[in-house]
Amino acid sequence: MGKLFAVVLTIITVVSTAIFVLRVWWLPADISAHGPQIDHQLMETMVSSGVLFVLSQLALALFVWKYADRRDGRKVREFPGGATPMVAAAVVLVGAEILALTLVGSKVWAGIYQTPPDPNSLQIDVQAEQFAFYFRYPGPDGRFGAIHPELMNEATENFFGLDPARDTTARDDIVVPTLAIPVGRPILLTLRAKDVNHAFYVPELRIQQDFVPGLVIPLHFTATQPGKYEIVCTQLCGLGHYNMRAYVEVMPQPQFDQWLKDKAAQQ
């Protein structure tokens, strides 16, 4: 029975690790400026914890294989040195790994979430609502109109509750359900929730941030690869949570300007 356990455990460990190593399922290619740092941090953690995982599983399997009771009356033997090598191994090995991961990791995190946005970044207002994202560009006057929750009316496409009649800055705001951004230019999103918690997650951009009702949360990144990617919601927001998809289209600057002009015409 001990040998069976050891064999099954070894097979499980080998297969699981192989799928990780062979990257059968893996992160999509990164397209953001800060992405490589996150990928590096993930790889470092993957390697160190993978080694820890394989060693401990195989140690367990080996000991179970060797020390089955064969009723030959041999004496039990304590682990050489008692518990101290265990504590030492844990503190030194895991402690060192934690130190390394924290030092590098905190810089990566700080780079994304703790540094102020680039001053000339393109600001786009994002509103998440029960079950769609809407994006608002300031339009030629460069200023966003005021938001009036009581005027919000989805039937008339007034998602942000703008009041164009009295608020001149709101007249030229462009409201679209697709996020178009110029490639290579820093983008600053201001996330606001209309009703409940939502989240903004683009796997390729390696960026994720919750929307919290009552707060306006800044999020900045820079896309480096043109293409069309999916924005999904990762914070449970109700029955349509699975279908809150929007697209982020990264395009060269001229194409972006043209896109903006077309959308402005439709407003």
Place this chain on the structure above:
Amino acid sequence: MPDIAAPAAVHRHAPPQGLLRRHVFSLDHKVIGKQYLDLALVAVCTGMVLSWLMRLHLGFPTVPIPGLDKLSPNGAAGGVITPEYYLSLMTMHGTIMVFFVLTTAPFAGFGNYFLPIQVGAEDMAFPRINMTSFWVTLVAFLVLIASFFIHDGPALSGWTAYAPLSAVGKDAGPGQGLGQTLWAISIALFCVAQLLGSLNFITTTLDLRTRGMSLARMPFSTWAWFITAVIGLIAFAVLMPACILLLLDRVAGTSFFIPAGLVISDRLQPHSGGSPLLWQHLFWFFGHPEVYIAILPGFGIISHILPVFTRKPLLGPRVMIGCLIAIAFLSYTVWGHHMFLSGMNPFSATLFSVPTLIITIPATIVTLLWIGTIYGARLRFTTPALFCLGFVSVFVSGGISGFFLAQPSIDTYLHGTYFVVGHFHFVMGVAAMFGIFAGTYFWFPKMFGRMMNETLGKWHFWLTFIGVYCVFMPMHYLGLAGNVRRYSAFTDDYMKPLIPLHRFITIAALFTGAAQLIFLYNLIRSRLRGPKAPDNPWEATTLEWSTASPPPFDNFGGRPPTVSHGPNEYGVPGAAGDYVMQASR
């Protein structure tokens, strides 16, 4: 703490007479322990059926499930689960499993039954309070289950019930009306029950230990229940007011968690100034200690059972207890790692990631101590032993994935994906369950005086051990591919190619679930017709094995034991049968 003289055996309550007093409204901690375990059994069966329905829907969304439209005409018309019904199933699955299985069985169930016996007491410190806490837990469970049968169906805001989705009321969608109110009432009741239970556990451990049972000589399972009771005391004392504030927000129109200007279902909500993050802070201050409440009894049970089947003392008993205490303290400093991306100040994310990584050190030490105990052992492969080994292996897998999620930078990608689902299922859904299985197979002879069938037990182990790896390891791969959790359907372009993996998980989950029926059958059959069990079938040393199976009404037949040895006396050269009982002269 000086050795406490055994209390004069004052029969505070004479053996019960009436049928009602003996089996239903019993003051005997053993009966209450069994009642908790039976409640947990019903709860885990319900929870497992819910997980089947969820997996069937994810793997095969358009296949109608016969009979489901009878259970819920609104939620699953024609047997096809609708998105809101899937989220209700998920919420109830999470809530039932975390509260009514993983807190009730290992802590309240086994703890109530065995803590008094292991410390040599005749019953819990306050039997009436002990009975009340069971019945309040049962009422809480019934209130929760009742939300299945109301018009709008159960709540759908997950077991975490984030405001304002949980706080606004029926405008927030189906299930958020009466269903969410019943959820909050059920959890508030559960908090009351657990606080009373913890009070009983701590008082019994501190005051009612028999002569010679110093703290150092307490078995590891007793230590684990004691520490879990302390964690539970503080954690549930925080969840309780949070639930009260949530109920006030929902019913009385206050604005603790709901900010101004929310337009939900085209209606401007009449609230202002609340903070949704306040709910998350209060919930997760309870939430993370809760996951340790679920796993620490498992640590205690494994450290209690492993020496019995390796026939050698646990490696570093003091270190083990030290680690349990260290984990208990650290568990209150890490709750922020659930909220790295929640709009909380990013500086505090770094602040919370440090203790989260530090807590992996005591967890690693505990694992290495178990593996070290197996070194040089004379392993006897009984079913409880196999479940202990399974526990160690599965806890390692679950703990390792914690490394990724503890770092904010990697959590940026992995938060809210199936990687998290794989992580907490491995640690709580499987490791804690293996702890419960090990405890059941190990203590069944003592509780019912009959042996469980070993062959069925081994079949149950092998199918479950391989099954859980097939179910939960692929979830880590889904997480790496960015598959978002809590989705009722995968219509996104980059998630559609992952559906075959979901189908594999669904099939594996059905097989693993079916394997549990072997356990259920073994339980019922052995209770009725299992072979008679001797007092000490596993040749263990702790006090529960030095009394009859099942123990008499006051545990030791009027003669409270005097303890002369620690719980770890295995492989003792020269001792009769290589072990020395704790209560031997």
Place this chain on the structure above:
Amino acid sequence: MNETRAETGVWIGIATISMSFAALTSALVVRQGSASDWQHFQLPPILYVNTLVLLLSSCTLELSRRRVAAGVPDVVLPPQGLHWFQITLALGLLFVVGQLLAWRNLAAQGLFLATNPSSSFFYVFTALHGLHLLGGVAGLTYVLHRLTRTARPGARSALGAASLYWHFMGVLWLYLLSILVIRI
């Protein structure tokens, strides 16, 4: 000596209740900071009268406990001990009535539970404290019943535990009053 179980139980109960009120205090602090809609209001003066009543009841309870402890053990309760004990219960109920008067005073000012966050927290704090105080009153009456009926040894330790709980109720109220005065 398992006679300390009642007192240990009460100490643990005290730890639980303080943790709950600590959580509520942190909720109050966070809620006050999270939005600008916090309106301070004048606390009804009767609260200070209630505080005196509660402190007085702790003194009378202590007097009663000393009388009982001084009495011959296991003999039926000495009359003065019983006398002070009943005064304590009366003062306790008087405190609860005073709190309800404070509520009516606030309601008269148009400050209800949901009017604004400060009144919400006022009602939650006073309601939870009042509830736990009524639990204390029930505990005291149970102890009174056991003391007067059969003077079993357990009854005296139960009186000790119940009075410990009652004194904690007083301390908790002083803490809550200070929070209310400072924050609301």
Place this chain on the structure above:
Amino acid sequence: MRTHSVSVLVTALVTGALARPAMVVPAAPAGAAGTISGKVTYTGTPPKMKPIDMAKEPNCVTQHAAAPVLTENVVTGPGNTLRWVVVYVSAGDQGSAPATETVRLDQKGCQYIPHVLVVQPNQPLDIYNNDPHSHNIHPLARVNPEWNRSQPAGAPPIHTKWELPEFIPVKCNVHPWMHGWHMVLTTSHYAVTGEDGAFTLSGLPPGKYTVTAWQEQFGTQSQDVTITGGETKTANFVFKATPY
């Protein structure tokens, strides 16, 4: 409060008054029944009918690839006509037969077809999901019990009905631009203006009637019309439009 939701409240109260007319159907009098017809137009500049961008739901984008769908809150036609205006007898109705034939509401191309649906109390209503993806019907009823249900692709139609007269805005929770109206009227004399903005109310026994026209953005207008014999009376409505 939004202009048109105020109007909803007002009309709900008005029709509410008619909630329980004597349901006995008077025998048609000897003379032939009269009809009221007319046209609904607007003055001023109406709000622009913006194209709806359904990027969130690729199936609907492909269905409307040819002609993009425009917002339907104010649908104007040639000659300043207004579509989707409900014209009905609000007062003076001498009892209407309860309708029994089933009314059908389709969800096709992420749109409610028809945009404005008129039913009578307890008239069976079947809601179909003709799209290859799921919808979620959420009628924001105040007087009637509010409900909110998903309808996955291929799910059976939802059989429902409304008991009390009310103007109920209907939205799809999964597709925010999808909006429609369920108008529950106690009278059977009603008409919804089409492309040409014209309406005809026929089969009216002689009597004095108040005819009301309701438009979701501009509110309601009423006119009094008296029918003496079998003749046809005209009643035109003109709404004042504002761009925002």
